[in-house]
Amino acid sequence: xxxxxxxxxxxxxxxxxxxxxxxxxxxxxxxxxxxxxxxxxxxxxxxxxxxxxxxxxxxxxxxxxxxxxxxxxxxxxxxxxxxxxxxxxxxxxxxxxxxxxxxxxxxxxxxxxxxxxxxxxxxxxxxxxxxxxxxxxxxxxxxxxxxxxxxxxxxxxxxxxxxxxxxxxxxxxxxxxxxxxxxxxxxxxxxxxxxxxxxxxxxxxxxxxxxxxxxxxxxxxxxxxxxxxxxxxxxxxxxxxxxxxxxxxxxxxxxxxxxxxxxxxxxxxxxxxxxxxxxxxxxxxxxxxxxxxxxxxxxxxxxxxxxxxxxxxxxxxxxxxxxxxxxxxxxxxxxxxxxxxxxx
Amino acid sequence: xxxxxxxxxxxxxxxxxxxxxxxxxxxxxxxxxxxxxxxxxxxxxxxxxxxxxxxxxxxxxxxxxxxxxxxxxxxxxxxxxxxxxxxxxxxxxxxxxxxxxxxxxxxxxxxxxxxxxxxxxxxxxxxxxxxxxxxxxxxxxxxxxxxxxxxxxxxxxxxxxxxxxxxxxxxxxxxxxxxxxxxxxxxxxxxxxxxxxxxxxxxxxxxxxxxxxxxxxxxxxxxxxxxxxxxxxxxxxxxxxxxxxxxxxxxxxxxxxxxxxxxxxxxxxxxxxxxxxxxxxxxxxxxxx
Numbered sequence: 001x002x003x004x005x006x007x008x009x010x011x012x013x014x015x016x017x018x019x020x021x022x023x024x025x026x027x028x029x030x031x032x033x034x035x036x037x038x039x040x041x042x043x044x045x046x047x048x049x050x051x052x053x054x055x056x057x058x059x060x061x062x063x064x065x066x067x068x069x070x071x072x073x074x075x076x077x078x079x080x081x082x083x084x085x086x087x088x089x090x091x092x093x094x095x096x097x098x099x100x101x102x103x104x105x106x107x108x109x110x111x112x113x114x115x116x117x118x119x120x121x122x123x124x125x126x127x128x129x130x131x132x133x134x135x136x137x138x139x140x141x142x143x144x145x146x147x148x149x150x151x152x153x154x155x156x157x158x159x160x161x162x163x164x165x166x167x168x169x170x171x172x173x174x175x176x177x178x179x180x181x182x183x184x185x186x187x188x189x190x191x192x193x194x195x196x197x198x199x200x201x202x203x204x205x206x207x208x209x210x211x212x213x214x215x216x217x218x219x220x221x222x223x224x225x226x227x228x229x230x231x232x233x234x235x236x237x238x239x240x241x242x243x244x245x246x247x248x249x250x251x252x253x254x255x256x257x258x259x260x261x262x263x264x265x266x267x268x269x270x271x272x273x274x275x276x277x278x279x280x281x282x283x284x285x286x287x288x289x290x291x292x293x294x295x296x297x298x299x300x301x302x303x304x305x306x307x308x309x310x311x312x313x314x315x316x317x318x319x320x321x322x323x324x325x326x327x328x329x330x331x332x333x334x335x336x337x338x339x340x341x342x343x344x
Numbered sequence: 345x346x347x348x349x350x351x352x353x354x355x356x357x358x359x360x361x362x363x364x365x366x367x368x369x370x371x372x373x374x375x376x377x378x379x380x381x382x383x384x385x386x387x388x389x390x391x392x393x394x395x396x397x398x399x400x401x402x403x404x405x406x407x408x409x410x411x412x413x414x415x416x417x418x419x420x421x422x423x424x425x426x427x428x429x430x431x432x433x434x435x436x437x438x439x440x441x442x443x444x445x446x447x448x449x450x451x452x453x454x455x456x457x458x459x460x461x462x463x464x465x466x467x468x469x470x471x472x473x474x475x476x477x478x479x480x481x482x483x484x485x486x487x488x489x490x491x492x493x494x495x496x497x498x499x500x501x502x503x504x505x506x507x508x509x510x511x512x513x514x515x516x517x518x519x520x521x522x523x524x525x526x527x528x529x530x531x532x533x534x535x536x537x538x539x540x541x542x543x544x545x546x547x548x549x550x551x552x553x554x555x556x557x558x559x560x561x562x563x564x565x566x567x568x569x570x571x572x573x574x575x576x577x578x579x580x581x582x583x584x585x586x587x588x589x590x591x592x593x594x595x596x597x598x599x600x601x602x603x604x605x606x607x608x609x610x611x612x613x614x615x616x617x618x619x620x621x622x623x624x625x626x627x628x629x630x631x632x633x
Contacts, residue, residue: 064433070432070433117613117616117617120616120617120620121616121620123432123433124375124432124436125571125616125620127432127433127436128375128567128571128612128616129612129613129616131609132568132609132610132612132613132616133609133613135605135606135609136606136609136610136613139605139606143602146602246564247444250440250444253437253440254437254441257437297451297452297455299451300447300448300449300450300451300452300456301448301452302448303444303445303447303448303451304444304445304447304448304449304452305448306441306444306445306448307441307442307443307444307445307446307447307448308441308445310437310440310441310444311423311438311441311442311445314427314434314437314438314441315423315426315438318430318434
């Protein structure tokens with residue numbers, strides 16, 4: 001008898017079901033644990049940024065990639081988390097264990113507000129309403145800054161100073177988010193999301209409450225994002241409305257597009273790509289010996305190259321990095337035979 | 345009186361920008377979020393042609409207009425035609441990516457300094473008294489340009505062969521294609537016209553306040569006006585611009601000048617809650633739950 005059979009329900013719902021997967025996971029854990037002791041300060045900071053951004057990217061992937069609700073208000077939600085933390089810290093001198101749940105609560109409430117238009121609107125109109133909410137949240141944050149006299153931004157003292165300690169905190173947060181998302185997607189909620197993504201009418205006929213599924217997608221995604229915003233505030237030690245521009249939203253959307261829609265692996269790969277991108281541009285410029293000549297316009301170069309990369313992915317590889325990875329994997333697995341990858 | 349003049353000028357500006365959003369959306373069901381950047385590109389086009397044809401400002405203006413039209417056609421030819429038939433999100437994201445690309449490329453090409461194309465043309469922005477109020481020369485040009493553009497577009501869409509084809513393509517692309525209308529040509533024309541009018545708005549803003557990167561924000565702020573009026577209605581765009589401009593100017597005047605950036609979006613949210621398809625938009629166009 002050849003092949004791989006599952007004989008118990010437990011095996012069916014296990015996240016890791018083959019020995020090879022367990023081995024690869026063990027290798028990954030070891031690499032992640034050793035990384036901060038092998039990396040220098042710059043690479044440690046990059047890793048922390050990736051881990052931090054991955055929380056937001058996974059949250060957006062849940063909302064857009066799985067539940068199919070387009071949101072252009074992601075930076076606004078991050079800002080809401082960060083500003084809640086900043087304001088509580090400044091006004092009440094609140095400690096970390098108070099600001100984190102407070103940020104989560106604000107995120108959940110805002111998620112409800114962001115999600116309400118989705119009950120009536122779809123597609124483009126929903127994207128536009130979240131965009132409008134983004135501007136309103138940023139405006140409120142900026143207003144707080146100017147009213148209270150923190151015109152340049154709010155400075156927050158972080159309870160953690162060591163980047164290595166931050167690495168493990170962020171790794172734990174990111175891993176917890178990933179695990180939460182994986183489990184959620186296998187459960188009733190996640191399956192309901194996929195159903196409303198595929199076709200709302202059919203989902204409703206199957207007994208799924210479309211309103212509840214949509215609102216839960218918004219609330220859960222926003223809560224995670226606001227928590228990421230809170231961690232962002234502590235990690236940077238600084239909150240200002242300028243940091244949460246529309247460009248940040250675009251970066252997060254780019255993460256899930258470049259990574260590959262409808263895949264958590266895609267969210268993580270996309271995050272790595274987008275965070276590493278400016279550093280890669282820097283390295284390329286240093287390699288070409290252009291650093292001095294272009295140092296004043298380096299951000300413009302970043303913009304242009306980022307736009308190009310996004311366009312390239314949208315036009316040539318709509319499945320994103322995950323699509324590339326799957327194709328490469330199939331090619332290796334099937335070698336020396338050739339087969340077109342099955343449509344997904 | 346001054347308030348009314350201010351509202352009129354701002355409404356004309358919004359209306360001039362909006363007709364780009366409306367044209368593209370009405371014809372190809374794509375929302376172009378690169379409109380602000382395309383406006384800026386049009387303004388830089390004027391800056392370049394003004395220094396090229398120094399001494400002949402009218403020639404410079406005409407060349408800048410032709411350039412903007414060509415840019416729109418090129419955008420469709422190079423990128424947007426690949427997005428036909430893709431999902432809404434993909435098309436919107438493609439325009440966003442295009443916007444980022446253009447923004448970076450413009451800074452690389454022209455630097456970050458504020459430019460004054462009006463000075464290059466050798467004109468000045470005089471202040472003209474109208475009754476008890478004053479209006480700038482650029483303001484007058486803005487109102488005139490908007491009137492001309494909307495009049496021209498109306499005549500074009502209803503009186504010419506290409507205009508009728510464009511409306512047909514917007515109403516039912518499949519049927520239009522089967523009647524032998526070349527959809528790609530129509531879409532390209534819509535992008536060209538939208539970029540032309542947007543570029544015109546960009547040139548006028550640059551003539552008034554200088555040419556800098558904040559123009560992108562103005563382009564985005566005009567978008568709520570298009571949606572308030574109804575994304576597929578040109579008359580609605582005029583009405584929406586008037587509503588948004590009136591709300592913005594009077595709130596700035598009586599409440600708080602800082603509100604300027606957020607008022608259009610608040611009006612937009614209110615509209616989405618009450619009447620998502622806009623004042624004069626087509627109701628069945630909206631995909632509703």
